[in-house]
Amino acid sequence: MARAAKVSRRKAPGGVKVRERVDLKKNDTVKVLAGRDKGKTGRVLSVDREKSRVLVEHVAMVKRHTRPNPAKQIKGGVAERESPVAASNVLIVCPGCHKAVRVAHKVETVGGKARRTRVCRKCGASLDKKAQ
DSSP, X not given: OOOOOOOOOEEOTTSOXXXXXXXXXXXXXXXXXXXXXXXXXXXXXXXXXXXXXXXXXXXSEEEEEXXXXXXXXXXXXXXXXXXXXXXXXXXXXXXXXXXXXXXXXXXXXXTTEEEEEEEETTTOOBOXXXXX
């Protein structure tokens, strides 16, 4: 019997599973660091925080063979679509210095509320769209 592929996770002392933090959001521009699409840049379409995977536009393209289904208005054929990439294999591209960078967090107090914004580790520019 075939086994389902398991996602490797770090284990903290005591055997408790610890999920890797995914500091990526939808519409971020990222650069692929590893795999067959190494060096490509694209926009994040979706983020799966449970599996630590991201869907990047025009990266990891696969061919999907679809059978026609007239009841659901589905035209058959071979369609190309993106497949998820491990979040550890991509880095966010800073809009300020245009380089693939790691993410730092800066806590700012706005109107009595503490807001945590993502900033570039190299140039300090904000990576959040609203803060720019």
